[in-house]
Amino acid sequence: MYKTPHNICKTSLFLFKTSSSISLHFQISVSSMAAAGGKSRSKGNLFVLCLSLAVFIRSAGASWEDHRYNVGDPVPFFVNKVGPLNNPSETYWYYDLPFCRPDQVIKKESSLGEVLNGDRLTNARYKLNFREDKDSESICKKTLSKEEITKFRDAIKKDYYYQMYYDDLPLWGFVGKAEESMETINETEPRYYLFNHIQFNVIFNQNQVIEISAFSDPSYVVNVTDNAETEVEFMYSVLWGGTPVHFGNRMDKYLKSSLLPHHLELHWFSIINSVVIVVLLVGFLVTTFFRTIKNDMIKYSQKDRQEDKEEVGWKNVHGDVFRYPPYKSLLCGVLGSGIQLLILVLFIFVLAFMGAFYPHNRGAVFSSLFIVYALTSVVAGYTSSSLHTQWGGMLPIKNMLLTLFLFPGPLFVIFSVLNTIAIIHNATAALPFGTILLILLVWILVAFPLLIAGHILGRSTTNEFQAPCATKRIPSDIPPLSWYRRTIPQMFLAGFLPFSGILIELRYILTSLWGHKIYTIYSILFILFIILIIVTMFLSITLTYFQLAAEDYKWWWRSVLCGGSTSFFVYGYCCYFYAKSQMTGLLQFSFFFGYNACICYAFFLMLGTVAFCTSLRFVRHIYRAIKSE
Template sequence: MVSREIALLVLLCVVGCGVRVGGDGSDHMYKEREHIPLYANKIGPFHNPSETYRYYDFPFCSPDNVREKKEDLGEVLNGDRLVDSPYELNFRVDKPNEILCKKKLTREEVARMRKAVSKDYYFQMYYDDLPLWGFMGRVEDENNVDPSNNKYFIFKHIHFNVAYNNGRVIEINAQTEPDLVTEITDDNEVEVEFSYSVKWRETEITFDNRMERYARSSSLPQHLEIHWYSIINSCMTVLLLTGFLATILMTVLKNDFLKYSIDEDSVDDLEETGWKYIHGDVFRFPKHKALLCAVLGSGSQLLVLAMFIFLLALVGTFYPYNRGALFSALVIIYALTSGIAGYTSTSTYLQLEGNNWVRNVLLTGCVFIGPLFLTFCFLNTVAIIYSATVALPFGTILVILLLWTLVTAPLLLLGGVVAKNNKKVLQVPCRTTKYPRDIPPLPWYRGTLPQMAMAGFLPFSAIYIELYYIFASVWGHKIYTIYSILFIVFIILILVTAFVTVALTYFQLAAEDHRWWWRSVLCGGSTGLFILFYCLFFYHARSYMSGFLQASFFFGYMACICYGFFLMLGTVGFRASSLFVRHMYSSIKCE
């Protein structure tokens, strides 16, 4: 039954992620002079990837009847809005110079175009599933001390270079002619004659390899060297932590086991100290156990979600510019794995003797989706005010709500029902006393925040080199395709998180502080806070993003992603600490 569900999940993901923008032919085979549509997608500032607008929001040449291309869920979530363009790029038909149209720009349109040129606006198009880009215009004397002396021009001619092989389009580039421009420095009405030219050439590159040129930049020798340095750095961190646990922690535990395993006649003469002293409290149920179980359920679901995403990435589903594939996969897999959250949360909640598992299931369903939904409502409102393409239409929002209502919520409840019907008793090696012992005064560095800082620094140091490439891909124009290296780094992140949390849990118990339940979650998930701080650094020091819209989307969605990392790694830290504590107390005799 489980294997059948997994197979169905993978099938749905592949189907949902495999939708591609193509020409009129489904096999991408064309005859000479056959029409291949060129779709105009979106336009926006080069340094603000979230601030994109519809192509025809600007006064470009348009067909008499503009038709929008139907897009799937992932493409809409990606902000893509493809429409027909008037360019005629028929297969293997050269055009030296073709007049597209003549447009008379009003003073308001000139002012808007000038503002767009000053912010490096670029447009994106798709031709037979291949992306192409071009800038709207250029600024002359851009580095002048007085910006008012700058001159602004818009490009009025585009030259298309298209490569083909055996009846298929292999490559396309768009070049704007720097000399064919129209000045828009002053707020005067101007007439622009837009034109284009097309040149076809034959290439030996096969159709199966035509997307490799987009991934070539991420696999250059200097970049691969940095990636491998990142892995070596991460592996050294794991080895150092493993050595630390083996030589220090295990040695101390061995001495503790010897000390606590003396004859019963000598027990009365020995004053119990350290972690054995609190054996009657270490398995005492924590406060806010419903919230703890909800966190563990959501974290387990996100961990499974991440593993499925890596699986699809490693098999080549997320090839460069497979538009919307990642978003489709995230939505579908999250919906189908919600049963894991319901089962894990309810099972743990019942083991902690909870008496309202239905409320716990509802809390589990809201612990991650709730903040994400509120963030989405705010950001979508901002996007609507700016008329940006990242604003989701009502139909897409309705589809997502139906998906949550008809798939996510039932599977979440089903997981809770299965856990309730297979209720397990919490097996612990020590009995819990009726009254808790007092916790001795602890130094400041054993507090929650200092421990979280120590716990999050090492896992973050193992991934921070790779973070730059991920951010530059998600919030920039670089392409990330080395998913095998990313998967290795992710596994190292999990291992480091588990090792660090186990070590801190031992030192906490050795200091006779039995409140390890929530502390292990907070310490394990603290890496998410470090990633959030890195977001601040990246925005101000590593990027040129600006404006309220872009800042809102960057910090809003990155806060949700960091929160997801907190839940996922917090679950890893708790599970590792739980196994360690059970093993530690089962190795001694506790009365």
């Protein structure tokens, strides 16, 4: 039994299920990579794969046995990074500022996700033993040189914050403060003060740490306004207190703060706004569009009427509508990559609902994206190869290479430029050579072989494309089109309507991606994603029909461009978001626009694929339903 392109999604999901027997219980680190596999007892399905990856991710987080302490036991404490508050991508190693270093600086071994997240955990001189109070404990005394004073002053000017981790719990604080007083009225700049005393408040339940917070004591400051050597003593205090909160609920604090209850109504308003737009759009188009197409099909099916013998409109192009598009290899690569990215997004939602991405689980999202993308390469290979074979495509190797590099290629080019900029700035966002080599090895040893396997399977199990209508030898001429029926106006309409449905929520998403907020309302995000898919599908059907009604049968690429056009509006909003933000500097500018371009490109491929699959199914349906000559 032959397979047609509109069945590719179902077949691709089946292939993805069969790949779930691959063991995911392996840990990828900067210094080493180990893989362990085992035979699965079950037949393997999507749920098992999601569960395995969720367990793998959660295993890197908090657990009961790893976080039990006796009184006086040392508790893991790491300093991470510093950076300007308004530039979240611009972070530096904690000891790039002249804080007190331990006698031997030891960097904690980081997972791949932590490195991609820009985390560089290092030991510190702070000793916060379990349930031991301390009062003004001295870390060190040092004389700050003029250069060190300048570093601290510049950091305070830019509102530098620091991040630390205590028992896998994050805490933050500011490096210093700028103050304007009566003494500085006639001065051009305020005075800058360095905080040299931190108050740690730790809350415990029996033998486990539940919560920690850090406060900079405003009465302990050092004036760093002038370039003069200054003696400073860094100190800290620790105060312990009990709580009935269970260890398993200790992350609820970050979860509740991320939800922002007073903003939650706005999120639901965004959902209501999107639903109203969808209902109005669908209601309007259903009453006009489906009535029109129903009348057309009734008219074209009645052959006994003399006035209907001459074919017009979309019926007139039945001999050209299934003519294969130009650049078939490229289109197949787009569709293969789009299906892969669509499965990737759905997989991430499943993991989010399973609780894999609890707040401040360092690098969990990046690790998941990397692993799932590599494993779903088999789907991209199969989809692209299957369509390429059905459409009679030549040069299968070219098709395979296009599929292989279509998304990772531009991503790698942009990454190379951004990583070079990060290296020049000595930022933690710069990936070490070992991490880059590790990513390339996983891509070569895992993603590439899986894509080849899918490619071979697609060519060997796919038969010839079966069109409902025969294709003419000579292409028909396309009549002149009105301006509103051309590609650009249709792309504008197809992109604007879905974009208007996600506009409100898009602000919160960008604030989470490029700020210090945590987005955890995955249910709302998933609903909006489904609405986006539905609107894209419906608009694709509508625009394809009106294109065929104008006797323009070149709908293949048009459907992809119209479906993916929402990404251009999203990128335009990103530009607006940056202009309204307080982000500055070349590093933050390049990271913001570079990686947002990658995200929007992924959405273009994904939504373009959704639109194409919908249009193909629709076109096959209407031409199968009529009585063609």
